[in-house]
Amino acid sequence: MSERIWTAALVVIGDEILSGRTQDRNIAQIASWLNVQGIRLREVRVVPDVEDAIVEAVNQLRTRHDYLFTTGGIGPTHDDITVDAIARALGVPVVVHPDAQAILADYYAERGGLTEMRLRMARAPEGSSLIPNRFSGAPGIRHGNVFIMAGVPHITAGMLDALTGSLEGGAPVLSEQIGCWVAESEIADLLVSTEHAHEGSQIGSYPFFREGRVGCNFVVRSTSRQVLDACAADLAARLDAGGWPAIVGGI
Template identity: 75%
Template sequence: MSERIWTAALVVIGDEILSGRTVDKNVTQLASWLNVQGIRLAEVRIVPDVQSAIVEAVNALRIRNDYLFTTGGIGPTHDDITVDAIAAALQVPVVVHPEAREALDAYYASRGGLTEARLRMARVPEGADLIPNRMSGAPGIRYGNIFILAGVPHIAAGMLDALTGTLEGGLPVLSRTVGAWVAESEIADLLRETEKAYEGVSIGSYPFFREGRVGANFVVRATDQALLDACADALTAALAEQGRAPVAGGI
């Protein structure tokens, strides 16, 4: 029963997230994509556009996870330092990737040509492979277990799409949400005991305030469908037995 759990970490690189100017969308997007691949997002760090901060985060996380993703900082401008920082973390030189150069050449042929600034987007840590980008000119980059993605969410999504099915993972985490009109503090014991009774299941409790009433969603998670259903059904029955009104449609 003890299966291998595959994990990934994400380093979000961007002053714009830390300043509050831009709301990150890549954490949720990557987490959902990883779930389908049978990989768990284990930790996220959001760091500024500062080389030492990127190096520290990348080196800490790439070693203790099966996969490491980064988003942001791969464009043509002076604040795009991700490739240099990751190459420094890996202690390898930065080189121009011939296929990336070709892709950029083709993309910019009708857009004013490949300038020096644009050629920056063909730079990779030596030994890296490319991740296709069908949205714009600059490809993503793969180096070992590191995946360097764009920061713009729809471009990152395209790169993830290109990676779908190519990463080894374990069993996807399945979940069921049981909602009830109850203050979570009233059924804390029930939750704890139910989780304990079903080994391999975790239950998260997320309160909400809606229509002037207090309720909570209990998210039951497991990799085994039968186990998940048994636990979620038991929780649902126990809540009904206590006279707690279910929230229609779970969430």
């Protein structure tokens, strides 16, 4: 049984990430959300607030994947150039989206009114639809397979909620974690042979050093519940047999 795999890419836009000032939280958040939708995040690029860099990344990635997400650069200030860059990448003009304008007019009615700078947040590539933002007025934007999200993680979280269930995907990747107080280098062979014995499974190995001891968490992944359970049980049994008690659920 071969199955269509749905893939996505993410472009994180922002000098604040590249300068080290801000710790990115959107990669992990969007990755986890996509996985639940049955879509796999396959590549991420972090680019500066430079139009050419955004255009290049968007155009390379939107044609390679089913979906392309961007985060950052959609506020009202001079360094917010995401909408212009993506419109250029798509070859369409930037227009004021009437629904976005109405949302912003409503949001700012009791917050000092819709100024010219605030109206910037109603701009969108021509042909876009909106992604609701329940926190701060300015909506996200969808154009074809391109999804333009906020940079502030909790606002993006709200936008993802609004999109939940609306994107076509395949079977989500299921996973099971097993932990063990063992040095990764001692069981490398065991991992290979276990993975090979269970077609359709994948085992990741994540070593750590804690409480003065080395240990490892293993994440077994599969889109099939049956393959996942068989592989995880086999891995635990092989670790136990080797004298390294397996801790189901991880350490």
